[in-house]
Amino acid sequence: MLKSKTFLKKTRAGGVMKIVREHYLRDDIGCGAPGCAACGGAHEGPVLEPQPLDPASSLCPQPHYLLPDTNVLLHQIDVLEDPAIRNVIVLQTVLQEVRNRSAPVYKRIRDVTNNQEKHFYTFTNEHHRETYVEQQQGENSNDRNDRAIRVAAKWYNEHLKKMSAENQLQVIFITNDRKNKEKAIEEGIPAFTCEEYVKSLTANPELIDRLACLSDEGNEIESGKVIFSEHLPLSKLQQGIKSGTYLQGTFRASRENYLEATVWVHGDTEENKEIILQGLKNLNRAVHEDIVAVELLPKNQWVAPSSVVLHDEGQNEDDVEKEEERERILKTAVNEKMLKPTGRVVGIIKRNWRPYCGMLSKSDIKESRRHLFTPADKRIPRIRIETRQASTLEGRRIIVSIDGWPRNSRYPNGHFVKNLGEVGDKETETEVLLLEHDVPHQPFSQAVLSFLPKMPWSITEKDMKNREDLRHLCVCSVDPPGCTDIDDALHCRELENGDLEVGVHIADVSHFIRPGNALDQESARRGTTVYLCEKRIDMVPELLSSNLCSLRSNVDRLAFSCIWEMNHNAEILKTRFTKSVINSKASLTYAEAQMRIDSAAMNDSITTSLRGLNKLAKILKKRRIEKGALTLSSPEVRFHMDSETHDPIDLQTKELRETNSMVEEFMLLANISVAKKIHEEFSEHALLRKHPAPPPSNYEILVKAAKSKNLEIKTDTAKALADSLDRVDSPIFPYLNTLLRILATRCMMQAVYFCSGMDNDFHHYGLASPIYTHFTSPIRRYADIIVHRLLAVAIGADCTYPELTDKHKLADLCKNLNFRHKMAQYAQRASVAFHTQLFFKSKGIVSEEAYILFVRKNAIVVLIPKYGLEGTVFFEEKDKPKPRLIYDDEVPSLKIEDTVFHIFDKVKVRIMLDSSNLQHQKIRMLLVEPQIPGISVPTDTSNMDNSEPERKKKKLQK
Amino acid sequence: MAGLELLSDQGYRVDGRRARELRKIQARMGVFAQADGSAYIEQGNTKALAVVYGPHEIRGSRSRALPDRALVNCQYSSATFSTGERKRRPHGDRKSCEMGLQLRQAFEAAILTQLHPRSQIDIYVQVLQADGGIYAACVNVATLAVLDAGIPMRDFVCACSAGFVDGTALADLSHVEEAAGGPQLALALLPASGQIALLEMDARLHEDHLEQVLEAAAQAARDVHTVLDRVVRQHVQEASILLGD
């Protein structure tokens, strides 16, 4: 049967276009219930369970399926995901609305549907002959969709009755819309609100906590006075933005002060780029990262960013007067010149809420079910939740989602989602830092795993198509100890003509991950493998990362090889790329490889190969440095873990051997060769990596710091910088060179992926290469997979697909990859910080030598070489008399009482763990040497006062 | 807003068809009395009209005449109101010429041209409404018109398009599906022999997938044949009733 849909659409040019689309209605769409004779021949097999009796509901004791409407799906996805909820019918109408309104929820609901244990059935009601409804005159599309949902619910109930006379099976319509529910009941459809239904599940009381509390219009004005002004509707906001009355921007809450935020205005206008918002009422319920519309206040109400640190600590939520008093504190004593454009939020364009990690601040009132939740991220406001398990959740890290923020409420309302575990527990803290850095770390879904090769796996004839057999070559890999995801292997041999053949063999991951399938999509989403101190979050499932793709020794593995012919002076004579199959002869560690190279007694083929590589690498490195490549330094630490408790027992800075740089040198060379090749072939859509030169102002601190030690650092070019860093050689202060390099690293820009068709500047500053990409680690970086695919197409070894040659899609992908890499880096740092805390917790209080990296107005930032640990020594403390501080920006130096501190000065600090704030434990550093009376702590360690932080802890906990 | 989902997880396309299903086809023959042959077809919302004149003497320059077979002249045009946005296209623009050539290629393969040496057969096709699969509709309607004109053919020429979305081949693309930009293929087939009269492809498609898409297009073309065959039989039946046979 055929229906045609006609609708009018405005074209971009302003004309009106009539669009006629066909809409076919079918009678072969099954209902998804097993044993249904009417749908026996349908395309879809039964998905639902025959007579579902659990979860037991007191409202509807007979077996039933659930049919939720769009808003229930959008807002109560946490409930629907619970294992207790099964047998749900998801209508196509609902699914499409969800798809248009929230991509994350759409993804979650798809994952649930794919989980066979959940028995979620998607009913294509829009194309079913008996459930399609046409939009009536005067009916808007929302009302039409609501009606379509009710029609489908009614059809289901009647359809299921036909199965057999005694059949008790019902379809329960779940909606939170009061009117819709009334209409449904009128039409004879059993309907409940989500809350009613969940509360009726007597066997699953814990589900109630996961309910999103949505105040519908009815009870919003129920109690309390209105605190906030109304948010304007979207249409008004858009008008206002168009006419310039309002500005659109991203809301960024302050970490330091909960009453202050800035809005970064979108667009290119230079003026009013950053707008300050101050005070609860002006913040008007916006949450960090929301897209908001702001209105500028008249100039006489402009304020300056305050330097006050204010954390929301109040327990009584309705003390709005007190709040106002605090706001006044912010405004006192302001310099005219410091005033910045100030505004207030008039409406929200898009909420960017996510589930937040944090801890419960249990209400003082006994028996209270309402509690405040304090997110770990200080930029997020506290959230009020309702829970009956407050006492079990106390002292635990939990996840909470925001549901809404009514006008009469000081805090947003939310609901409990998940209990992560005990605070301070290693598993829990790891989970928290993964969540807070948005690192996808759930186990791979069934859909993703279904695209893995079936085991036992072996190389077939088909795999050998377009592939060279290089198994005879003496290939080996060199990696850090314990590495299971080996991406790269090398070989070097002398050719008959006396030249050398060098091969870099990279795991052929793109052979296993085919474009566009679920496995590919998931890897693209993850973007990178994340390495934490004792955990690895894989980008691809373990079967690939640690087995089939890992170039382990003595097994046949598929590879993508880059093979050069070089002379003994490391000049490339020929470059070629080929897909290959290799058989690595040895998986070595850096130390093992170094030992082989060094011991004269060993002369087997692996060792000769390594020596050849090492020799060439040295020449390559020298040449690279001559061209101006930077060797920078960052203090990297490794933890030695106790094998039983997995607690860190010692810290060690990473040691660098010749072999590290040998492998690195060939990886760089391969990356550059591949970058050239793919750019040659695909000038518009090669995925490359660039590292912009930092603006000169970035170097100010480095130049000034060097000057204070009577050194001159030139920063005009990378080459000049590298040379002046090399010249620094102080016999009395050997660590100075490293310190300068650490400082120089801080001046650098972030290297980023980009699409060659979207940019003109390809230069890689740090490596002094005109072009660069990532090819050598496809197991742990998605960018490399794309580069592999491009290269494979370039040499005719594999096929292309539309997305690969779409530069806008590629640019979007780069954006995600850059974001994931940044987040992975932050997560890694957070993990190191946490393990450092664990280490010092067990170690107790220690005093160590340190060097000053930066001086600040009221603090010095120091580096402790022994631990590679950086920390801040504050000279101003709450409840203590302020010392006399004189800060000089020019030199830079800080004078405290009579002692002057410069960058690179050697000091001695005491390191201890500060647990005064349970949620934010941190390392505290105090000055030991030089001694400043009243400021520094005594050198005598036997006299250490351990109780002070303890006492503080008790005081601040509440 | 998210882009259009061309194929749902449940296997339905935007308009409710499954991957290999054709749009509804309706056709009539003999719609114009003046012409030697004529036909009208609707494939979904794509509507096309064809008229055929001939075989007749060569018009214009006699030098174009072929000594051993008839000259097949195909002209394609589209009505200004055929697409969503009204756009005046000059007659004989590149796209129309190309379409004309492609039609000619298909029909030179099917018409028994050697039966009418030194003569000319004119096929005019006009698209009244365009909603994807224009080439296929033109071929199909022209086949009916040529049959209506009583010009002997080796076989029907049946055409259909096919595309490739999320690893699945889709038959008979609508405009929405074509506009999404995936690879698409147009196939004109002589169904009885399975010979391919024309194969055209836009965008790149890996050879691994070609077979699947080609198979989908061929099956769809055979399905079109079933429908056209019914139309012809019905037309003949009606005509014979009229003639009082």
Ligand SMILES: [Zn+2]
């Ligand atoms: Zn049924």
